[in-house]
Amino acid sequence: MDISVTGASGSRQSTSAPGFLSTARGRLTLTLLCAVAFLDFVDASIVNIALPDIRSELDFSVQELQWVPSAYLLTYGGFMLLGGRLADLLGRRRILVTGTVVIGLSSLIGGFAGNAEVLIGARLTQGVGAALMLPAALSILTTTFEEGPERHTALGVWAGVGGLASAVGVFLGGVLTEGPGWRWVLFVNPLACVLVLPAVYALIPGDRRRARFANFDVVGSVLGTGGMLLLVYALVEAPDQGWGAARTIGEFVGAFVLIAAFVVNEQRNPDPLLPLSIFRIKGLAAANITGLIAFAGLLAMFFFLTLYMQNVLGYTPMQTGAAYLPLCLGVAVAAGISSQLLTRTGTRPVVVVGALVASAGLYLLSRIPVDGSYLADLLPGLMIVSFGLGAVFVGVTTAANAGVPAGEAGLAAALLNASQQVGSALGLAIFAAIATSHSRHLMETNSPVPEALTSGFQRALLTGSVFLVAAALIALRTGNTRGDDGRRTA
Structure with a gap:
């Protein structure tokens, strides 16, 4: 199998050739790919502040409303592995073009939604497009x-954009x-x-099909996607259903049975959806x-701080944003510095x-008071987290x-992004259960609502801090x- 690296022009790069990133086309290609990442990541958080308006106009129940953000997360995480392969x-x-078209059309339908069912369906489809x-x-x-250094720089920019997107x-x-109103969020x-599609055709070379559909691992696709969908769904629903409920x-x-069956199928299939040999790469798992x-620890922070600012401090949506x-x-500054440090210290430090x-x-943010101020109680913690x-x-x-x-780059990318989405769902489910249980207990003992919520x-947030120590x-x-050849060291 030819696994040589090719540039956007389709020509083979050699170590003696000037870096593709140093060319105008290389920089435009990186800008385009980061724009795609920004579009996908931002869709996970952009609807959160619009939820009260959405609930009012489309007559959502409280239980239905959680599915506006969660529907995207469900299919995004569930179909990620399939999308990568x-x-x-x-x-x-x-596949990039297909996903872009799916995102565009589903967002258009969601923006015109006249009821809860259409909007949730559009968010589910958006997640598939992003995956x-x-x-x-x-x-x-x-x-x-x-x-080597060129890819480290490109990945640093990509990761910086990903980190920015949730906050932006x-x-x-x-x-x-x-x-203009909540519908413009979609x-x-x-x-x-419309801007991305022409740029994709202009900058990204077409690549040949590497497999016939007859050889595609249909059973593995059904088991793997089904297992991931059920796992994310269980995590999203667990706080409402109860962690000890029979249904949960x-x-x-x-989900465990489906994923276990998926692993068995991948071991036996000559053309697996997930070649398990990828986990032999040192440190990848x-x-x-x-x-x-x-x-799990980081992205749940946005959820709880947004609730704190709006429900306790009384911030408007604009002020919260x-x-x-x-x-x-x-995040932008840290990403730039970190990408330069990689070749000196390696990724692990x-x-x-x-x-x-x-x-x-996060520990500093976990000390937010009921009568908190932005400059004294939020800004220092936010900057440290950034x-x-x-x-x-x-x-x-x-x-x-x-x-x-x-030949397995898409699979590696899918594994990373699937782990991030499952982590997001896991963190939100666990932390929401912790916060809700504690606040409810305090309110039952007649504590004022702002104190109980805070x-x-x-x-x-304190639990999120513990998760980061574990990470x-x-x-x-x-x-x-580290180094010029991107090698891994012990």
């Missing part, structure tokens, strides 16, 4: 830019909701897709687990230190893609990718 086998540009787009884009990046999504959600996607236990058992645990702007700047810094920031978040994004993304053969948020410990087992 389709990109490897059927052509990365082809096709993101691993295809990341695998194009890792096979376009030569391994909250800000944009506030601006659009208070401005209408911006078709406009973005049954869903987790069902540890990098993905680190990402899962770290994202603006509160995250310094964090966006911090960057991830470990980043996770510990982010843990310290530096850790940027480092973790860059380090984990690089470590999870280093040393992967070009105390629940404090516990959730730092797991990161000690990752490969230490």
